[in-house]
Amino acid sequence: MNPMPHAAMAALLLSTAVVAAEPVAPPPIFVPPPVPAKVTPVPVKPKPKVPGPGLFELAPDGRTLYFAGTIANASYDRLKQLLDANPGVRRLDVASSGGLVLSARLMGALVIRRKLAVHVEHSCASACTLILLASSERTMGPSARIGFHQSYELHPRKRLRGGQSKTSKGIDAKNGGDSSAEATETPSAAVNMGDTFSRRSLANAGVDDAFIERALTTSSEDMWYPDADQLLSAKVVTAQIPEPRPQGPSWGISRTAVTQSLPDPMWSTLRDHDPALWGEAVDAIWHDRNGGASEDAAMETPRSQVIEQLLPMLVRAPDEMAARLATIHAEQSRIAAMDASGFCRPDPFVERVISGDERAQNRLEDAALADLMRLARWQKPMSARKAEKVFARFLRDNQVLSDSLLEGDDAESDCRNGLELLQAIGSAPLDRRGAIYRALMALD
Secondary structure, X not given: OOOOXXXXXXXXXOOOOOOOOOOOOOOOOOOOOOOOOOOOOOOOOOOOOOOOOXXXXXXXXXXXXXXXXXXXXXXXXXXXXXXXXXOOOOEEEXXXXXXXXXXXXXXXXXXXXXXXXXXXXXXXEOOHHHHHHOOOXXXXXXXXXXXXXXXXXXXXXXXXXXXXXXXXXXXXXXXXXXXXXXXXXXXXXXXXXXHHHHHHHHHHOOOOHHHHHHHHOOOOOOOEOOOHHHHHHOOOOOEEOOOOOOOOOOOOOOHHHHHHHOOOOHHHHHHHHOHHHHHHHHHHHHHHHHOOOOHHHHHHHHHHHHHHHHHHHHHHOOHHHHHHHHHHHHHHHHHHHOOXXXXXXXXXXXXXXXXXHHHHHHHHHHHHHHHHHOOOOOOOOOOHHHHHXXXXXXXXXXXXXXXXXXXXXXXXXXXXXXXXXXXXXXXXXXHXXXXXXHHHHHOO
16 A cells, blocks of 8 residues: 655654764755745545556466556456466466455465466565465565565545454454454454455465464554565465576566666665665565556655655754755645645555656755755754744644644544645745754654
């Protein structure tokens, strides 16, 4: 699922982490333009979309079928159609971050009926593991990752909701369990319908009980990626192929190609500044690109995570640098607020389209973050007491904003509040804007 967009996340990031940078010449002073205090979003009525089947491709030898993308009902239909038309298929090569549990179960039933081997060369997570576990011959490539977590429901307001569904509450009550409100606050693998399917699939594949408990007690908002030794010893996979496959589907991409596609100056600067963080981001992008995601979609989450790690550096940055980033983030938020429903509650089956204006602001942000990492002049971090005083004054000057921040009770509201907060910071007087943004970062 898509996380909260980084612009909104940045507004709610309350951290005091400080990262050092190599001393180089400071960037030129930047004088950001003022940003409108408030923009009334134009309502956009969402159009219902039917999830597509993902990507399928038959190998030249006719024995391997490649699948990548989000698992949906159309994925099962397309898989069945291709298997019926190509009886020589003996192996299904999957690359997916998950999707609908019932659709994955249906695809798994085809694997069982056709006695297909299932291979993971890149990534198979969440509902995708149900397809893998359906096979008696389960293999992984040398760089493959296989991820587990609790299942969840798509909710019109909260978007993610773990724990019990109406159906699973009935099952729990039937089995003598406590279906009270207090008992359902904590997600339980035994009562969630999706987790019941996962538990059964893991057990039927011969996976040991300790692994099953770890897999199904990982929060639905997190993902557990066991290493190859854990997967082999727990019998999740039956073998690891030591060498990368010699060929793959047409959408496959190498790590070198991913690296060359990363826009400068932020990514090259990050490679010098924090090689480990850069490597994690490249690895995530590489897995997602080979999982059928577009370049924009594959980069969105890793880029957001990189920015989340870099922003705490603002607590020691000069005010003009903080003001520069505050102005950019305010403009990003203004653009996002024009379609806040789509931005704060994205469709998990449809890639968000990056507009030209948003792409332009991202380039400005990349340049600013590169300069932030290269800063040679730092200042003393703002104390918690001063940060509280600065930000309290800002909220008093924006009482309507202060009141609205108390109304959020779900992920979408938090996202909308974050967009509003960033726009308000961007409209603050230039001589105070940087200090306000640094104060936000200094609060814990």
